[in-house]
Amino acid sequence: LDLGRQRRLHTEAQRLALTTRYDQCAADGCDRPFAWCEIHHLDPWAQGGSTDLDDAAPLCGRHHRMLHGPDWQHTTTRHQDRSVTIRFHRRT
Template structure:
């Protein structure tokens, strides 16, 4: 496989890796595919070749690049709060589902911790209200956190404050406690 011409080293190698991943066989993998790419773009923009597609990693693609990716992938329409996917599972399920993970990735670019730049696609899903104490695995109670910040939220030496804006986007602010945990 030859590397694409032009661009810097990281971009060329990234494109080469993407090309490799796109051509991996999927007929003998376990229940999940090796990779999932979530791309959000307005339907009309996709077909008119206008605008950009936004990935769950925080990067943007042209509409043409998004169409090219769709040639070799299944297309999952993202329907938030629609009837086609069960996004709120209440106490029936301990873990958030893959459908919920996709929905979260369309709403967040990065980890919800204030100032963190880790892509939301790399995040772990945290229950705003702990499941162990009666919290639910509902989409509106889900907070995407990178591994580092997820560990801090559960660390008793840190205090976490979660705020939600008018659009339902959560921000987590962490502060180390001054005294013994309590």
């Protein structure tokens, strides 16, 4: 299921595998269901990130836009089950 740099976008098989780690958006406090989420590269693809399960997290459209937007910064916490929680903070 780990594709490295072979593909940019995550596959349906990877989405299915990620449902064992996530029920909803990885943003702290968000209750949007996994089915509504986009799969985000934790290490950006354009900067050498891989299309691997440990480099993937589901984010709803709102949080995905916030993550890439100029007004927000974020911290990512990795858990023992290999999932992550992403917390957003407004830039000052």
